[in-house]
Amino acid sequence: xxxxxxxxxxxxxxxxxxxxxxxxxxxxxxxxxxxxxxxxxxxxxxxxxxxxxxxxxxxxxxxxxxxxxxxxxxxxxxxxxxxxxxxxxxxxxxxxxxxxxxxxxxxxxxxxxxxxxxxxxxxxxxxxxxxxxxxxxxxxxxxxxxxxxxxxxxxxxxxxxxxxxxxxxxxxxxxxxxxxxxxxxxxxxxxxxxxxx
Amino acid sequence: xxxxxxxxxxxxxxxxxxxxxxxxxxxxxxxxxxxxxxxxxxxxxxxxxxxxxxxxxxxxxxxxxxxxxxxxxxxxxxxxxxxxxxxxxxxxxxxxxxxxxxxxxxxxxxxxxxxxxxxxxxxxxxxxxxxxxxxxxxxxxxxxxxxxxxxxxxxxxxxxxxxxxxxxxxxxxxxxxxxxxxxxxxxxxxxxxxxxxxxxxxxxxxxxxxxxxxx
Numbered sequence: 001x002x003x004x005x006x007x008x009x010x011x012x013x014x015x016x017x018x019x020x021x022x023x024x025x026x027x028x029x030x031x032x033x034x035x036x037x038x039x040x041x042x043x044x045x046x047x048x049x050x051x052x053x054x055x056x057x058x059x060x061x062x063x064x065x066x067x068x069x070x071x072x073x074x075x076x077x078x079x080x081x082x083x084x085x086x087x088x089x090x091x092x093x094x095x096x097x098x099x100x101x102x103x104x105x106x107x108x109x110x111x112x113x114x115x116x117x118x119x120x121x122x123x124x125x126x127x128x129x130x131x132x133x134x135x136x137x138x139x140x141x142x143x144x145x146x147x148x149x150x151x152x153x154x155x156x157x158x159x160x161x162x163x164x165x166x167x168x169x170x171x172x173x174x175x176x177x178x179x180x181x182x183x184x185x186x187x188x189x190x191x192x193x194x195x196x197x
Numbered sequence: 198x199x200x201x202x203x204x205x206x207x208x209x210x211x212x213x214x215x216x217x218x219x220x221x222x223x224x225x226x227x228x229x230x231x232x233x234x235x236x237x238x239x240x241x242x243x244x245x246x247x248x249x250x251x252x253x254x255x256x257x258x259x260x261x262x263x264x265x266x267x268x269x270x271x272x273x274x275x276x277x278x279x280x281x282x283x284x285x286x287x288x289x290x291x292x293x294x295x296x297x298x299x300x301x302x303x304x305x306x307x308x309x310x311x312x313x314x315x316x317x318x319x320x321x322x323x324x325x326x327x328x329x330x331x332x333x334x335x336x337x338x339x340x341x342x343x344x345x346x347x348x349x350x351x352x353x354x355x356x357x358x359x360x361x362x363x364x365x366x367x368x369x370x371x372x373x374x375x376x377x378x379x380x381x382x383x384x385x386x387x388x389x390x391x392x393x394x395x396x397x398x399x400x401x402x403x404x405x406x407x408x409x410x411x412x
Contacts, residue, residue, distance in 0.1 A: 132341060132372040132373070132374040132392055133341035133342055133374065134339075134340045134341020134342050134343035134344070134372070134373060134374055135340075135341065135343050135367070135368075135371040135372055135373065136341060136342070136372075137372045155342045156342070159342045160339040160341075160342060160345050160378050161339075161341060161342045162339045162340070162341050162342075162374060162375070162376030162377075162378060163341075163374065163376070164341070164374025164375065164376055164388075164391050164392035165374075165392060166372055166374065166392040166393065166394070179376050180339060180376035180377060180378050181378070182378070183342070
């Protein structure tokens with residue numbers, strides 16, 4: 001008899017605490033950051049729906065909120081044209097059970113790269129020519145032939161490139177013809193470095 | 198019976214006091230420095246004690262090793278400590294590590310082990326220089342595939358700039374090579390001193406000269 005109100009109280013407390021734990025629907029955000037997004041085309045999904053287009057800022061927040069303790073699973077639905085395939089955008093910490101709002105999901109895309117190089121004319125065996133494309137440095141070993149090819153590190157699609165001479169070869173002066181441009185969808189193999197005495 | 202309980206109580210109390218550091222215990226201030234590649238780093242504690250650190254050889258995989266350090270002077274329980282960088286290493290900048298076990302300033306004895314951790318990275322500096330003859334819109338310079346810089350006229354005065362600086366910095370020992378990605382309308386620009394290797398100061402000697410295209 002004395003105990004029954006107490007019991008009711010406990011039941012009430014239990015019920016309250018349960019609802020506090022997220023019996024109600026959708027109050028948690030699912031969000032994160034995508035990297036190497038340079039043009040439109042990246043679309044993410046959560047739990048197979050709620051399609052979300054990500055712009056170059058990389059920030060994304062899904063429109064639909066999820067329930068506490070509900071699962072979330074972020075996947076790549078489509079990628080921009082400068083990314084080869086869906087698998088080239090990797091999702092990190094993309095799935096789990098939401099206890100708090102999720103903000104640390106990362107999507108890292110790898111942009112397709114193309115070769116960058118050309119021909120060196122008139123080096124004539126001279127040593128120590130060094131070419132750079134920004135931080136990419138290439139020390140050129142002289143070939144026995146009159147002309148020789150060179151290749152810099154591949155450059156991501158849509159990126160700029162610009163080949164400069166960091167160091168002139170011994171006894172000769174070289175210039176780069178059409179040294180700069182934007183990497184489009186094909187390799188660039190026609191840059192000419194011309195050296196004279 | 199009662200007597201033995203009292204004795205036990207007394208013993209527990211004494212033990213408890215000792216555990217709380219009422220004795221003569223002192224604390225060593227130390228920690229580790231990650232990413233240290235060049236000599237010259239001096240750390241100071243409370244601006245009174247100093248320790249010089251030298252980098253360790255890289256491991257088999259070429260990774261930079263953490264360098265452990267300790268200050269000679271010990272602190273008493275409750276003494277405040279504050280470890281700061283007195284002199285940075287050559288070519289690098291160091292800052293307190295975001296390691297959760299690390300506290301570069303605190304009170305000795307609040308945590309059982311004092312770990313004041315730092316992380317060092319290679320310094321980076323801006324590249325830039327002068328522009329002469331620019332009289333039209335559209336000039337874009339690039340540092341290879343690393344970064345681009347659009348040279349635009351001043352929004353308020355309408356004047357074209359005579360100096361430029363790339364927004365992205367270049368790390369120590371990295372090369373840079375500035376070329377003209379897009380010429381201004383009706384002009385052609387050339388670059389002098391465009392390529393180099395980053396040293397310990399900002400690069401300001403790149404010269405861009407623009408001339409009017411022949412009619």
